[in-house]
Amino acid sequence: MARSLDGLTLAPVADQAPGQVGTRTRFAYREQDGTVWADYAGGDVVRGHLVGTREGDRIDFRYVQLGRDGTTSSGHCVSDVVALPDGRIRLVETWEWESQPGSGTSVVEELGA
Structure with missing residues (x-):
């Protein structure tokens, strides 16, 4: 099993569609006893939160976010x-909006020291 996400900062390796998470978004992860959560912001996202569970090297979480345009969105994601x-962590994500149409995949990686 890959190491804990607790205290790590991760960022997307590529931009998604406008108004969504992008390379300027930063995720501040926490993890304790199988529970994972993070706050995130940057780019088109004013503020976002995610919460879920981890079993082995799989995370299942829900997320909510506020965009710069004032819209709110929510969805579900499963990450490997x-x-x-080099010892850093990568999350390979499969996500789907629950508040609007859309789904996709993305990759976020731990920022280097």
């Missing part, structure tokens, strides 16, 4: 936790 050769 991958340990990179």
Whole structure:
């Protein structure tokens, strides 16, 4: 199993559609006893929160966010936790909006020291 996400800052490796998470978004992760949560902001996202559970190297969570345009959105995501050769963490994510149409995949990685 890859190491804990607790205290890590991760960022997307590519931009999503306008008004969504992008390369300027930063996720501040916490993890304790199988529970995972994070606050995130940056780019088109004013504020976002996620909460879920981790079993092994799989995270299942729900997220809500406020966009710069004043809209709120929510969805569901399942992420695979991958340990990179340099020791950093990568999350390979499959997500789906629940408040609007849309779904996709994304990758976020731990920022280097």
